[in-house]
Every structure is written in C-alpha cells, then in structure tokens.
C-alpha cells in the first residue's frame with residue numbers, strides 16, 4: 001500500500017490522520033542514527049533552500065530545525081524579526097513573498113499569532129512548517145514527545161498520558177492531545193481551572209483537578225511551563241503557590257503506584273512546575289526529547305520535500 005502523503009504544509013497534528021502521524025514517526029527512526037555518526041550528513045535535501053523565520057524566541061526548535069536541515073544537506077537561512085525589515089513594519093506575507101522571489105523551497109515559521117502558519121501556507125508556493133503559532137499548535141513538538149513515549153513504552157495505544165500545567169496558553173498541549181488521541185492514547189489534563197481552556201472536554205480529554213490524581217492515574221506526565229509572557233491577567237496567586245499545589249516533586253512522585261515517565265518540552269521553570277531533582281532524575285526523558293526533535297524534524301522536512309519513507313534506499317551513504 002502506498003504511504004499517505006503529508007500534503008504541502010505541516011500546520012498541526014489536528015489535520016493529520018493516524019497513518020500520516022505514524023509515517024512521520026517511522027521515517028524519523030532511521031534519521032536518529034544519522035545524528036550518531038561522526039559525519040552527520042546525508043544528501044537527501046541537497047539543493048533545497050530553507051528559511052527559518054522566527055518571530056518569537058526559541059532555543060530547541062530553531063536550533064534543531066537548523067541541525068535537521070544541515071544534516072539533510074539543505075541550504076539554510078535564519079531570519080528573525082529583529083534585524084529584518086519586519087521591524088520596519090513589513091508584513092508576514094510580504095516578507096515571505098520576497099524570500100520566495102529568491103527561489104526558496106521551504107519556510108519554517110514560529111509566530112505569536114494562532115493560524116500564522118496556515119495563513120502563510122495558503123499564500124506562498126513553498127512548503128510551510130509550523131514551528132509554533134500562538135496558542136494553536138506546535139506539531140513537531142507533539143511529534144517528538146510522541147516519539148519519545150513510543151521509544152520508552154513500545155506503543156502509544158492504551159497509554160495514559162497526563163499533560164500538566166498551563167494548558168490554556170499551550171500549543172504543545174494541543175498538538176499532544178491531537179496526536180496522542182489519534183494514536184489511541186488516553187489523555188488527561190491537569191492544572192488550575194484558570195489555566196484550562198473552557199472547551200477542553202471537546203478535545204477528548206479527561207480533566208484531573210489535582211496533580212495527585214494525575215500522578216495516580218498516568219503512565220507518563222508531560223509537564224508544561226507556565227507561559228508567564230502570555231498571561232495578561234491574574235491567573236495565579238503566585239508562583240510559590242503554584243509549586244505548592246501543582247508542582248511535580250519527588251515527594252509527590254514517591255506516592256505513585258508505578259514509576260512515571262517525566263517529559264517537559266522546555267524551557268523549564270525549575271522550582272515552579274517541576275523540581276530540579278525530578279527534571280534531572282532517573283525517570284526524566286527531557287533531554288532524549290530534544291535529541292528526538294532533530295530526527296522528527298528531519299523526517300518532516302524530508303517527507304514534505306517529497307521523499308520516500310524508505311529514505312535509506314533513496315539517499316544512501318554519507319555525504
């Protein structure tokens with residue numbers, strides 16, 4: 001049977017089928033090995049030009065996209081809003097059209113507005129990959145989280161994953177919810193009522209009001225950062241209060257019926273949503289998530305460029 005194509009753009013996991021998500025995860029598997037080689041390069045995207053257009057701060061996503069592109073032998077250009085003509089008022093579409101006039105092939109975009117990636121994808125010919133848009137989705141983060149869970153548990157179907165913290169402002173939560181539920185996981189969300197979206201039940205998740213309940217129920221906790229930069233109202237009494245009521249601590253995890261896998265997309269607020277001894281502890285896969293991010297992004301770039309899932313036969317040896 002032919003592999004399901006991904007289409008022109010990757011704007012989220014909501015529009016993807018379970019088969020398309022599995023295709024990306026399966027394509028990422030052999031790409032993991034490329035990053036372990038002394039010469040971390042395959043010629044899969046040789047001749048392709050990719051622009052990384054970041055309108056918001058990023059460490060993991062921006063750098064791992066750039067590594068992924070370089071390891072696939074693409075030519076890359078990084079554009080930030082500061083230092084570009086965006087700071088003079090040029091629009092997103094004008095910026096992208098000017099880049100396209102220089103004959104680029106793909107745009108990776110992070111933007112503060114929900115829907116920015118889709119908006120751009122409808123207006124330019126190049127492939128567009130969403131690297132996080134407002135509160136909407138962060139699909140490659142969702143994919144790398146799911147890949148990390150699959151690595152540890154062997155499967156996603158039937159897995160119980162609790163997403164804890166600031167769900168309201170989190171594009172990571174949305175991409176995890178869409179991806180995990182499509183693959184048959186049970187998903188719960190846990191956080192203060194002020195940080196849960198009003199329609200959260202419509203996303204097919206259970207709401208667990210107490211972190212203790214999430215710890216009793218789950219196989220894995222995906223702990224989210226409080227997005228203080230997106231909070232323009234009094235969502236919380238204080239960060240200390242948040243840690244006291246919702247913090248993921250060694251003491252709380254000691255009461256779990258089993259060892260829970262601990263994920264966090266980063267950046268972490270140590271001592272707020274997660275304590276350092278948990279983040280750095282034996283059940284944390286926070287750094288393996290980052291490692292998987294490169295392989296997942298290589299897979300997405302490769303597939304959108306029209307690559308075949310059996311890439312080792314297509315691209316062969318080391319550059």
Ligand code: CP
Pocket residue numbers: 057058059060061062132138141265266267
């Ligand atoms: N997880 C994540 O998106 O991190 P960055 O903001 O550093 O890219």
